Amino acid sequence: xxxxxxxxxxxxxxxxxxxxxxxxxxxxxTVNLFWYVQYPGQHLQLLLKYFSGDPLVKGIKGxxxxxxxxxxxxNLRKPSVQWSDTAxxxxxxxxxxRDDKIIFGKGTRLxxxx
Amino acid sequence: xxxxxxxxxxQVTQMGQEVILRCVPISxxxxxxxxxxxLGQKVEFLVSFYNNEISEKSEIFDDQFSVExxxxxxxxxxxxxxxxxxxxMYFCASKTSWTPTNEQFFGxxxxxxxx
Numbered sequence: 001x002x003x004x005x006x007x008x009x010x011x012x013x014x015x016x017x018x019x020x021x022x023x024x025x026x027x028x029x030t031v032n033l034f035w036y037v038q039y040p041g042q043h044l045q046l047l048l049k050y051f052s053g054d055p056l057v058k059g060i061k062g063x064x065x066x067x068x069x070x071x072x073x074x075n076l077r078k079p080s081v082q083w084s085d086t087a088x089x090x091x092x093x094x095x096x097x098r099d100d101k102i103i104f105g106k107g108t109r110l111x112x113x114x
Numbered sequence: 115x116x117x118x119x120x121x122x123x124x125q126v127t128q129m130g131q132e133v134i135l136r137c138v139p140i141s142x143x144x145x146x147x148x149x150x151x152x153l154g155q156k157v158e159f160l161v162s163f164y165n166n167e168i169s170e171k172s173e174i175f176d177d178q179f180s181v182e183x184x185x186x187x188x189x190x191x192x193x194x195x196x197x198x199x200x201x202x203m204y205f206c207a208s209k210t211s212w213t214p215t216n217e218q219f220f221g222x223x224x225x226x227x228x229x
Contacts, residue, residue, distance in 0.1 A: 004156075032216055043118070044157075044205065044220035051215045090157060094216045099170055100145070102207075102218060104157035 002027045006091050006105035013081055014113045021076040021108050023091030032094040033074040034102065035065055039087045047089070050074065051096070061085070083114045116140045118221035120206050126227045127196055135191045135224045137206030146189045147207040147218060148181065150174070157205065163189065196228045 007022035025031060035047040048059025055067040065076045074091060091105040119138045127133050139146055148160040162169040163181050180192045189208075193200055203225050207218040 034217075036220070041222075043222035046217060046219075049215050049217060092157075096216060100162050100216065101147070101159035101170060101172075102149075102216070103159070104149075106156040 002093065002095060002103055004091050004093050004103055004105035006089075006108050008108045009106065010109045010111070012111045012113065015083055016080050019076070019078040019081045019085075019110070021089055021091075021110070023074045023076065023105060024072050025074065025091075025093045025103075026072065027093065027095060030096060032096055033065070033067060034092040034094070035059065035063070035074075035076050036090040036092060036104075037087045038090070038107075044090065047076070081110075081112050083112045086110060086112045118206055118208055118219050120204075120221040120224050122224060123222065124225045124227070126229065129198055129228055130195050133193050133196055133226060135193075135204050135206075135226065137189045137191070137208075137221055138187055139189055139206065139208030140210070140219055141187070143208035143210050143219070145169075145209045145211070145218075146181075146183070148191045149205045149207065149220075150202040151205070151223075152199075152202040160191070160204075193226075196226075198228050201226055201228045 003026045005024045033050040036044045037047050048057050050057045050067045058064045088107045088109050090107045092102045094102050121136045146163040151157045161171040161175045178194045182190050203223045205223045206221040209218045
């Protein structure tokens with residue numbers, strides 16, 4: 001079965017540190033890839049998405065992610081985090097030629113120290 | 115900016131009781147979804163709904179679950195006889211039409227606690 005793995009369950013960083021959250025998926029065919037963020041008490045928001053083209057994708061709030069097909073990875077990065085980035089981050093995949101559902105990873109809880 | 119809304123934000127119920135979780139998708143959206151997240155676990159797909167019928171459902175979505183779009187604006191998830199293991203955060207999502215990216219817009223979730 002298709003799955004999404006997020007390597008870190010809980011990450012603690014200081015402000016201005018660089019961030020990289022790992023994500024791997026298990027499916028060899030065409031995929032759409034997403035990173036969602038959930039700020040405390042709020043709904044899931046789309047940070048960025050990849051479905052074709054440039055494998056380096058830029059999203060909102062200074063986030064970017066790189067799709068590396070050979071590694072089945074879609075890691076999220078931000079060069080300098082802020083306290084307001086404290087949230088839970090979900091990597092997700094959709095198989096557009098198969099079905100409509102989005103398959104999520106378990107999430108990474110990011111805590112930024114002021 | 116239009117958003118998906120869900121009510122209630124938190125529902126507490128006794129085991130065996132029926133619950134209805136409500137969602138108001140974005141108004142011009144045509145595809146609707148329910149997902150759930152048990153505490154500490156991943157967000158899991160439950161069901162998709164289009165043109166007044168279920169398009170796809172997961173193995174979690176058994177006979178205890180049903181969905182309905184009763185009035186053209188609400189999209190509901192009913193659990194007929196709740197079990198302890200139904201305690202979870204339930205997310206509704208919607209999207210406007212078929213797009214290559216399949217971007218779904220999520221609501222804030224309803225936390226269901228079954229005692």
